[in-house]
Amino acid sequence: MIIKKEYLLNKNYEIIICGSGPAGITLALELEKQNISCLILEAGDEFYSDKAQSRYEGEVVGNFPNDISITRLSQFGGTTGHWGGTCRPLDSYDFKDWPINEEDIEPYLNKSCEILEIPKSFGEKNISDRLKIIEFQESDVRFHEKYFEYIKKSKLIDICLNCSIFNIKAKNNSINEILLDPENKLILKTNFLVLACGGIENSRLLLWFREKNKFISSSLPIGNYWMEHPFKKIGSGIGNFNLIRNNLKNDFEKFENFRNWGNFTVSISPTKKTIDEKNILNSAIFLTLHDRDNDTLKNNIKDLLCVAPNLSNKIVKLFNKNLLCGISISSSWEQDANINNKITLSNSKDSTGIPKTKLEYYLSEKTLKTAKEMINEVGLYFVDNDLGRIGGDQTIYDLKNFISDAGYHHIGGTRMGENKYSSVVDKNLKVHGVENLFVCGSSTFPSGGHANPTLSIIQLSLRLANHLAKKINIL
Amino acid sequence: MYKKLLNVNRRNFNKFISLSLASIFSFNILFFKEIFSKSLSKKNSKIKWVLSEKDI
Ligand SMILES: Cc1cc2nc3c(=O)[nH]c(=O)nc-3n(C[C@H](O)[C@H](O)[C@H](O)COP(=O)(O)OP(=O)(O)OC[C@H]3O[C@@H](n4cnc5c(N)ncnc54)[C@H](O)[C@@H]3O)c2cc1C
Numbered sequence: 001m002i003i004k005k006e007y008l009l010n011k012n013y014e015i016i017i018c019g020s021g022p023a024g025i026t027l028a029l030e031l032e033k034q035n036i037s038c039l040i041l042e043a044g045d046e047f048y049s050d051k052a053q054s055r056y057e058g059e060v061v062g063n064f065p066n067d068i069s070i071t072r073l074s075q076f077g078g079t080t081g082h083w084g085g086t087c088r089p090l091d092s093y094d095f096k097d098w099p100i101n102e103e104d105i106e107p108y109l110n111k112s113c114e115i116l117e118i119p120k121s122f123g124e125k126n127i128s129d130r131l132k133i134i135e136f137q138e139s140d141v142r143f144h145e146k147y148f149e150y151i152k153k154s155k156l157i158d159i160c161l162n163c164s165i166f167n168i169k170a171k172n173n174s175i176n177e178i179l180l181d182p183e184n185k186l187i188l189k190t191n192f193l194v195l196a197c198g199g200i201e202n203s204r205l206l207l208w209f210r211e212k213n214k215f216i217s218s219s220l221p222i223g224n225y226w227m228e229h230p231f232k233k234i235g236s237g238i239g240n241f242n243l244i245r246n247n248l249k250n251d252f253e254k255f256e257n258f259r260n261w262g263n264f265t266v267s268i269s270p271t272k273k274t275i276d277e278k279n280i281l282n283s284a285i286f287l288t289l290h291d292r293d294n295d296t297l298k299n300n301i302k303d304l305l306c307v308a309p310n311l312s313n314k315i316v317k318l319f320n321k322n323l324l325c326g327i328s329i330s331s332s333w334e335q336d337a338n339i340n341n342k343i344t345l346s347n348s349k350d351s352t353g354i355p356k357t358k359l360e361y362y363l364s365e366k367t368l369k370t371a372k373e374m375i376n377e378v379g380l381y382f383v384d385n386d387l388g389r390i391g392g393d394q395t396i397y398d399l400k401n402f403i404s405d406a407g408y409h410h411i412g413g414t415r416m417g418e419n420k421y422s423s424v425v426d427k428n429l430k431v432h433g434v435e436n437l438f439v440c441g442s443s444t445f446p447s448g449g450h451a452n453p454t455l456s457i458i459q460l461s462l463r464l465a466n467h468l469a470k471k472i473n474i475l
Numbered sequence: 476m477y478k479k480l481l482n483v484n485r486r487n488f489n490k491f492i493s494l495s496l497a498s499i500f501s502f503n504i505l506f507f508k509e510i511f512s513k514s515l516s517k518k519n520s521k522i523k524w525v526l527s528e529k530d531i
Contacts (some may be wrong), residue, residue: 129479156506236522260492286527287479298509298510300512306515306516306517306518307520307524307526308531311530319503375523389524389526391524391525392522
């Protein structure tokens, strides 16, 4: 049920969760199923408000493409209020630097798909030993629409809106008090605190708590290894529509208005062999085919004939048969974890008195190399099978000026690991050195793969609920 | 060298015209006229193409 801030005074909760995005809500609902009560503190209101959103303002240095106050939402349901809904689990080899494996979160995949109301079907088809076609699912779920009324009536979940945490107090490295205001008037008691405030705020809050308290170790790399999924149009091409369609045919993508980005789109990813041999990161390439009325086709023919005059005859013949199509190539891909990409605290403060975020973010050579190598891999596949010709756009050859078109997936900053010098939380998402402080969300990912993160966030939340339930039942 | 390429293109274009005399006034001719009348030199290419040896 909804509870007003003033009624929280001196209350004691088994578990307090900060944040009502998919990470926080999934956790609360799963705990409820196990008969465990909790309180959710949500900094935003039921719907969007300028006041809550302004807490997300901050400073950005480097190649980050977007304003960090608009790439997330502070309201009930969190950023799912304006997310795209594209879902796919991580690949097994994305867990290389994680302290857990795919098998540790796979048991939660079915339930996560049910929450997101998508089929548990993420098809893959190898088109060579170097490339595979992959399937995504699209979710229409917005957590506000799906869960607000339910949580309002829940007997085991309390939620306090427009309420954020200001500080924590601990005894013997165990948090026992939560302070909701700088004057220390509103104090709550809890046995477990979980931060589920999103991929930037989790780091900001932990950095702030460490500044105010000695019990959070100075060795933890809080805010470091921050990542995103660069997304950009990276290439162009022309091809034989029929041949491409027959060659890339599969059971899951029917070449129908997939995602509305163009006429026909298919998604291609490197196999592990390609990733290892080329020393690149994981990636998804989206080929969109355009018909002859589209300028893409004309421009790409002009460009190709500048360097490949021998193809002109073939092009004309295909055009006459109405088989020639233009191709746009976009990609969403992995960025490598770099200690210098980081969230720190800025000198200015937000309305609640907590320093704003400063984000330092640069792309590495390896990140752009991945885009170039993927164009090369898909390009060679097109040559070998005579499907057409593709090439890389100039943007991916200019690291200094490369700016992605996204900035929506916020990964790292409180990364999971065994070592307290190179990670912030352990494999159960508990902050190293603090007995009862947990972090949930993509900030805990040690690497991001190419898959959109929310499905994996939900899998991790379900796993955390089980872990907390076991701990509570033992106590 | 690129003058040579240009000539190859013109040759192809002429061949194309002769191939499709029947549709000489068709949309196809207009479509390619614009493309072939552009200066087709390597320095005008903005895309790094993945090609086979036979293409160039
Ligand atoms: C435009 C856009 C499109 C996207 N599309 C996709 C997509 O297609 N597929 C996909 O998988 N992902 C997508 N994402 C990312 C997705 O939205 C996030 O991965 C997901 O919402 C993260 O869930 P979360 O619960 O960790 O954080 P959030 O959803 O951001 O929720 C965090 C919540 O915590 C609250 N909060 C913050 N600070 C405090 C505090 N101090 N105290 C209390 N509460 C606090 C916030 O108000 C918010 O409600 C997209 C994101 C954007 C911006």
